[in-house]
Each structure stands twice: as C-alpha cells, then as structure tokens.
Amino acid sequence: MTKPVTIGLLNLRRVFRDRTNIFFVILLPLLMVFTTGLMFGQDSSRLGVTGAAEGPLAERLVASLEGTEHATVERVGSEEALRDLVERGAVDAGLIVPEGYDERVREGDAEVSVLSRPDDWGALNLTTWVRSMVSQEATLLGAARFAEAESGGDFDTRLDDAENADIPGIEVAAVTTGESVFPEDVSQYALAAPPILLLFTFLTSLTTAIGIVQTRQSGIARRMYSTPTGVGTIVFGEALGRFVITLTQALLILFGSALLFGVVWGDLVATAAVLTAFCLVGSGAAMLLGSVFKTEGSAVSAALGIGLAAAAAGGTMVPLDAFSGVVRAAAYVTPHAWGYEAFSEIVRHGGGIIDVLPQIAVLLGYAAVLFGLGAWRLQKVITR
C-alpha cells in the first residue's frame, strides 16, 4: 500500500513544485470566485437616475430606491448624461423619471423607463429589482388615487394613508417565480463558488492526464515496471495521484472561498461526498485521456477542449438555472450539471446527504466507468 501512496504523492508534488500551476490551480479559481461574486453582487450594482427633481413624487420614488441596500443610486442631471453612463458601463442601469412625472401620476398614467445594455447579466438583476420597486410605488400611488376617488380629499393625504395602511401582498421580490433560485440570504460568493469549483476542479484533473503521457513517453512508466512493482500498483498509484491532485485543488478552493469570501458550503458530509464523487469523475477521465493520447500536446488540447466544453454545457459558466428545454436536458450528460444541482441543493437550500444521493450516485457511476476504462487501458500500454 505504501507504493501507490508514494507514486500518488510524487504526482501531487510535481504539480505544486511548478509555480505557474499554483496560480492556475489555486489563485485563478479564487480570483474567479471573487469577480463572479461581484457580478452576482447586489450592493455593488450602480443605478443612475434622472428626473428626481421633477417634483415631490419623483423625489419619493428615487428616495425609495436609495433607501435600500440593493444598489448605489447615482443622481444624474440629464437623460443624455445617463444614457452615456449606461453605455460606458459606468452605471449598470439607468432609470428615467420623465418630465412632468408628478402631474401624470396624479392623472394616473405615469410611465418611467429603464435603460440597460443588452445581454448584461448584472443589469438584468438590477432592472428586475427596479421594476419591483417601481411597481410597489405604483401600487401605493394606485391605492392613494383610489382612495381619493372614493372618499375625496387630497391626494397627498391619501398617499400618506395608503402608506400607513401597509397594504399586504404588494411587495414584489426581485426574483419571483416559485422557490427563489438565488435566495436572498445566500451571499453572492456562495452563488459564484460552486460552479467555479466544478469548472476548475474538472479542468485541472483533466490536465493531470499530461503527467501520465509524460510518464509513459519518457520511459518512466516502464522503468517503474522494471522495479519490483506490479503494474496494478503503478496504475493504482497514478490514479491515486490524479485523485489527490484534484481533491487538493477542490479543497483549496472550498476552504479558500470560505475563508476569503465567507462562502457557507452547507452540510459538511453532503459537501464532502459530492466533492469526492466529482473529483473521482475528473481523475477517472484524466486516467482515460492520459492512457489514450500519445503526445503531451494532443493531451493538453483534449483536456482543455473537453474541460471547457463540458463546463459550459454543464451550466458552470452561464448558470444551469438559465438553461431550458433541450439544452438543459443535454447539460445532464456532463458531470458538471449533476455537481451543480447537488451543490445548489446543499448551498442554497440547506440540503443534506439524503437530498443529493441521486446526484452522487450518478457521479459515482461516471467515475466507475471512466476509471475502469482508464486503468485497463493504462496497464495495457505499460505492459505492451
């Protein structure tokens, strides 16, 4: 048993002896967690607003936006200046309160518009929130107008009444359908970390196939076989090496994100189990790649190609939650989608090991097949 461990640890050592690997394996993923976290981030969103000076009602609306932690509100002098800020990305979205807003509200046909750049994820979140804030305001204004029409009196007094009445059921959440996909009590980093963990862990594990190709091509594998070491031991050692490298990286991202960004990974047993299963899939795939490809170059290309394609298809780049139909069904061909689903359950919804058993089972199935093929193929090329 000591020999496979010796071989496995040597592999780990080789990876972390290389400084550039430390960057790609640890720092880059954590950096990605950070930047993606910012993208998911709420308090960092900037909303530009024009027309606050149109009247007390306009001021009311803008103040209500300013009154939350959701976004930093920046008052802008003109519509033109606002457009410019949005286009330059200086603010994530812009709200235009039109000329004569107050009068129109009193007449009952006010309209505000929201500006954002196309395909901007951060803006999408922000505009959704702005819409909900505006519709809350609209509900209040609507109620005030209704009261004014029914019982007479002054609009402003009625508005105060409406506000104090605390009319139920009009608050619109930023994300409204069913169980919230991104619950509000989960930090933005906790949303960002699992997909990045999956992406990088799998990618790194695939690139460890290069080590196997090197070992074979340089004659080291056969030299190992010339010592009193069985081919099974060598194959097991190499497999262990792949797994240890992969797991080490996964744990570094896990603890790194927890310590640096306060990501709460949820149930320990469930997280550990999903992580282990996913790392097994990655290292199994690496074994297969490493025993199939003859040159380092082709192994690198395959590792990057497969690693990135699977990560994208599996919903770790654009969130899986945004997929639908055939694309979503196809995503479940990748281990990433199963990992994503499992982590969503654990991290966002406080799921335990029982909740993620199906995903773990699927991942272990993948791992068994890949390891089986890889080990069989590797022992064949060593003893050939």
Added chain:
Amino acid sequence: MPFLEVEGISKSYGSTKVVDNVSFSIAEGETYGLLGPNGAGKTTTISIIVGILQRDSGSIRINGKEHSVTDKASKAHIGFVPQQLAVYPDLSAVDNLRFFARLYGLSRADARRRSEEVLEVIGLSDRAGETVSAFSGGMARRLNIGIGLLNRPGLLILDEPTVGVDPQSRNAIFENVKKQTGEGVAVLYTTHYMEEAERLCDRVGVIDGGQIKAEGTQRELVSAVGEDDTIVLRMDGGRESAIRTLEALPETKQVSGEGSEITMLVADARAVLPQVLDSLTQTGTVLRSVEVREPDLEAVFLHLTGKALRD
C-alpha cells in the same frame, strides 16, 4: 553458475521477428556487450530480460531462478538503465533517486541514505537538489545510471548509456561500470560504438537482425573471422637482412618492406612478438619502434554482416 542465463528467446511484432532465438549468459563480475547497429534488436532483447516486455518463447534465469515479467523477486536483483532518459525532469536528482529507491522497496530512511551514496558514486552530490531539467546531457545520463544502481543489483543492464555524452562524462560512466563489475556485478551493456565494446566488455555478442551472429572475447571473435594481425617495425638501416630473418619465422604469413618500415602479417601478433624481437636482436637490427595492429570489432562486424556498424 552464470548470474544471467538467456536461452533461445524470441519476440515478433506481427510477422517480423525482432529478436530471433537469442542465447547468452553472463557470469558474476563479467561485462557482456551486445554490439549492433540501430534496429538490431538490442533494446527489445534487453526489455525482455529486464522483464518489462513479454517474450514469445525461450527462457531466462536470473541467479538460477526462472524469470518473467511478473517476477518481483528477480526484478529486485536487476538494475536497469534504459536508453531513454527515464527520469522526472521537473524533480531534483535526489528526489528522483529517492522515489525509485522506494519503488525498490527501501524504507524511507534507507532510500534517503542509499540516494546519498549513489549521488556520491555518480559524482552529483553537489548538484543533488537541482532540478534535472537544468542538468547537462552528461549529468542527466549519470543520474539515469544512478537510478540503476539504487538496489545494489546483481545484474546491471545498461542500454546505450553514453549516447549524447561528452568524453568526460563517458569516462565517468565507464568508471562506474567497472567499479560495479569489480564488486562482482554481472553487466549487460548494449552499444553501437565499437570502441566502447572493446574497452569495456569481457565478451561481446554481435547482434544484427535480432540474431546473435557471433560471440566471444574480442580476440576470439577476430580470430574466428580469420583476419590477421599486422606488425609494423621501424628501424635504422639493415632492412634486407631483417626481412630475411622474419620470413624464416614459422608464424610469418607475409613480410614486405618500404623505406625504413617493415610490415608483417601474423595470426596472433601478441604471441609472435617476443620471437620477432629476439630474432631481430640476434641479427643486430636496431629497432626504433614497433606497432601492433589487431583487426577490430568493426572489421569483425563487417565480415559477419556485410555492413558497417554505423550508418
């Protein structure tokens, strides 16, 4: 009893027989050279003996015991230096040594100690912690050999260990090998350099097309081929009488003179030389120099295979 006995091993890839009924044996402390051109089957033969390649037929005994690819006990006796630089380029010399020492079953402490010893032997003690990729070709070759010494092998197998090595490193490698044989290690050495085989090997097997064409000491091979030795004598005057004297010797095959130089052909120059010198002294000839030219393995190889050793 020889330490290594190889009997009729063969190996085919598809329909080509790469190793064809090869037999030889090596005693303790003996160096046996497999001399052959590129593609002769040296590496294939060695891989079978080391136990990393399955043979089609034949038998191998190491220290009297039957050996196969799965035989760990026999593998423990073998030190293997492959033709390729089979070391981790991104690790240090000492890390490479310790790793392989562990694979030979040494404990962590023993692996550490033995690695230090080997570093001393291969002259890399002061570069032990350096990454191998920063080594010169010769240093990397020495490390490659060092790994083969870790388990104190009874049989050391070296596959063209001096390829791409400077003369200084080459000498160091020869010294290492000689030191091993001095300690009773049986050495199997492949090369396509005739000089190496001549300098290092007690016996040589000439291999071509997967077959051992001839085997023996250099002398035996040369005489089996029937090439004559040449003795070149230079003197001060009196050439005619000297030629007559030499022609009278029974071993002489041919004598010819040119200027102050006499060239004679004999079967075995070393055996005849004392007699030659005696008879010349008696006739009062003053010799200025004597040179013996023995036919080399190059000539043997050419004779046996009809082709030159190097392409």
